Amino acid sequence: MKLSISDSVKNIPYYPKAMMYGHEDGWIRLSSNENPYPPSEKVMESILDALFALNRYPGGEKELKDDLAARYGLAGGNFLIGNGSNELIEMSFRAMKNDLRNGAVITESSFAFYDIAARIYGYETKKVPLSGMRTDLAALAAAIDENTRIVFLNNPMNPTGTIFEEKEFERFIGSLPRDVLVVVDEAYAEFAESRKFPKTTAYIEDFPVLILRTFSKAYGLAGLRVGYGIAGSSLASFLERTKQPFSVNLIALIAARAALSDETYLQKVLSGIGLTKVFYYNALKEMSLEYVPTEANFVLVRVGNKAEEITKKLFDRKVLVRFMGAYGLPDHIRISFGTPYENTRCIEELKRII
Numbered sequence: 001m002k003l004s005i006s007d008s009v010k011n012i013p014y015y016p017k018a019m020m021y022g023h024e025d026g027w028i029r030l031s032s033n034e035n036p037y038p039p040s041e042k043v044m045e046s047i048l049d050a051l052f053a054l055n056r057y058p059g060g061e062k063e064l065k066d067d068l069a070a071r072y073g074l075a076g077g078n079f080l081i082g083n084g085s086n087e088l089i090e091m092s093f094r095a096m097k098n099d100l101r102n103g104a105v106i107t108e109s110s111f112a113f114y115d116i117a118a119r120i121y122g123y124e125t126k127k128v129p130l131s132g133m134r135t136d137l138a139a140l141a142a143a144i145d146e147n148t149r150i151v152f153l154n155n156p157m158n159p160t161g162t163i164f165e166e167k168e169f170e171r172f173i174g175s176l177p178r179d180v181l182v183v184v185d186e187a188y189a190e191f192a193e194s195r196k197f198p199k200t201t202a203y204i205e206d207f208p209v210l211i212l213r214t215f216s217k218a219y220g221l222a223g224l225r226v227g228y229g230i231a232g233s234s235l236a237s238f239l240e241r242t243k244q245p246f247s248v249n250l251i252a253l254i255a256a257r258a259a260l261s262d263e264t265y266l267q268k269v270l271s272g273i274g275l276t277k278v279f280y281y282n283a284l285k286e287m288s289l290e291y292v293p294t295e296a297n298f299v300l301v302r303v304g305n306k307a308e309e310i311t312k313k314l315f316d317r318k319v320l321v322r323f324m325g326a327y328g329l330p331d332h333i334r335i336s337f338g339t340p341y342e343n344t345r346c347i348e349e350l351k352r353i354i
């Protein structure tokens with residue numbers, strides 16, 4: 001089936017199709033670590049089927065869990081489905097809330113929503129600094145005390161793109177008290193190329209660990225809001241008790257199942273991102289800009305003490321990247337990987353400015 005977009009829809013200001021294909025509105029959006037490619041056609045077709053059932057409350061969560069179970073060689077009861085992985089981040093804070101203990105441990109300079117969710121639920125948060133742009137697992141373990149309920153890890157880490165390895169994770173998790181929930185947010189895991197990237201699902205039966213994944217990044221469904229969690233079945237059902245019924249809509253559920261079935265699309269995205277990484281490494285080296293080698297679909301670049309000004313100048317030229325001041329990295333910008341055209345524009349403008 002051929003999908004096409006009507007002119008009336010195309011003319012809506014900021015309509016994403018314009019951004020993705022034709023750049024009619026001229027903006028290059030490299031600030032939110034999105035997938036620069038449109039979703040798989042299988043996904044788009046599945047959405048048309050979903051339209052006929054929109055009069056019903058969403059079904060399909062069990063089926064998505066079963067598909068995920070088949071993919072991972074686990075059971076449906078090991079999975080949680082969320083309105084983006086953000087819902088699952090929030091759910092884990094909500095479920096672990098306790099009047100007597102309210103400690104959370106997170107990494108400073110990591111994804112901002114951990115701190116926001118911790119504050120919403122009244123946690124006392126300890127923030128552990130990065131060590132050489134990497135998660136400091138030893139310092140996180142040392143920060144855990146009798147008040148701690150929950151610890152958040154992010155692998156690969158946003159915004160550095162660095163990973164911690166299997167051996168480090170094994171040591172870390174083995175050293176923790178068993179009543180602390182360890183959340184490992186793996187939103188960018190599909191992009192990780194290192195063979196040492198931990199196989200965290202191997203730990204779910206023996207440890208209180210919740211792994212978070214999302215359809216927003218490698219599967220290109222950020223606009224639909226669907227993510228999933230993986231945990232031991234009793235932990236999964238405990239966490240699920242705090243979930244609002246029907247929080248994930250029907251279109252998202254059906255599209256996620258279709259996305260999961262389209263391995264060809266995923267491989268195309270991953271090879272595109274792999275090539276883009278090489279493009280940025282070469283371009284940044286040529287400009288003598290320091291960057292952090294990345295296992296994700298973005299790169300953290302040290303541009304010096306004018307980072308904020310450079311971000312504003314790029315904005316004036318319709319190129320959006322993220323200034324990292326709010327993350328405590330005021331010399332850095334984070335560039336998400338775009339299409340070849342977007343990446344070239346970004347580097348050209350950066351060269352002009354610098």
Ligand SMILES: Cc1ncc(COP(=O)(O)O)c(C=O)c1O
Nearest residue numbers: 084085086111158187214216227
């Ligand atoms: C580390 C990390 N976790 C979670 C998310 C949120 O993902 P979702 O779209 O699944 O809510 C993001 C989004 O940028 C992220 O960077």
